[in-house]
Amino acid sequence: FPGSMAGRVQALAAAVDRDWDGDASAIWTKGNPDGPEVLRRLQALPGFGEQKAKIFLALLGKQRALTAPGWQETAGHYGKEGSYLSVADITDPESLAKVRASKQAAKAAAKTAKAAKAPAP
Template sequence: MNITLRLAQRPEADELLGRSPLAALVGMLLDQQVPMEWAFSGPYTIAQRMGSNDLDAHEIAARDPEEFAALLSAKPAVHRYPGSMAGRVQTLCQYLVDHYDGDASAIWRDAATGKELLNRLNALPGFGKQKSQIFLALLGKQLGVTPEGWREAAGPYGEEGCHRSVADITGPESLDKVRAYKQEAKRAAKKSAAT
């Protein structure tokens, strides 16, 4: 995997996301309750603080939990909730070690169908249906992982030409479109809840 992604909107962070399946997966895990660019810059920040240019699931899983939480909490923090997210990142990495020998790309490398891949993503700690569908759409739209039925399995996030999620961000302009879509969705949800 050596693709150009523009999710962090920082060249060095995006470069890591494009070449490291684990970095892309960790970025997706961190993508909640913080701006997308902050979440997807997280893997680069973690790698740098670990003294590396890459992430290794074995190394992260083996780290002392308090030490790893401190690493994510150092200023500027990797996430709004660095302690709890440190635990989630370590849990995800331990799952990858236990089920895929630490190789994140093994999740999708031999998936025969979009449904099978979605099931594998849903099984990941910290990945619910929506996060799994968004990541599946990112794999299909930007990383060339297109098992049969991937668009259907990704649900609305797999639609061509939409700007719903990180799967559709290819630069600043598309980021603005995704933000506008999310703001409109929030407004609609508030309006619906009020009636």
Template structure:
């Protein structure tokens, strides 16, 4: 079994390592908040739902009720309303199209097909879908043909994203890479506006 070191909480990391639905949900939440908080979100939700991250139960709940669950203190996300609604929509898609099992998204097909499926999910744009595909390949043992190519730069070796985090040291390297990329983008933007 693959271990994860994404949240700083052993129980939350264990859930990510053992529950594909929780891992996908964590990726969905990973925007505009620290990665550790995003990926710990499914564990917080599980605690609030009698100890289980249950996609079918979430999908069956009224959206407002699930958003309230996400907004309870401490909130699951900085924007509990919009992100709670998005996560609820994701769970509905998993329930309706994948029998409540995220692993069915990548159980067959090549990398390009899996990427296409991921990009259709609520909250998954091109970059997030490519990062998650890389996470599946690098950390979950996905062996679909062409997954590295479909993941683009995130499929390459290095420290670009959550897919490359295996311990505290690699987490720090990913943070440094992201910081350098943001600085370069800012510099390029400033250069273009002159």
């Protein structure tokens, strides 16, 4: 795991260096992009699928004052004001507890839904 994670970090750093002249903030600032463009740029990074890119976009908007038009809508439910769904919403121990509770509730709901779909023995 440590070796594979190191490789992932190196690939990400190489992409930022190559594509953004070593300035990670250029991903969300260069050319004054809108929310959908920032999402596209994030998804182009190694290791950033749709969900991780949306969470990162929400983090930029909620905690780093990103002003790209449409960022909230583009981030989907992660961009919703007052939500506690991801790292984008964690600012203190209380919000961390709310995010953990939200994740536990989502897992329980998924488990219940799966059980409801299972064929009867």
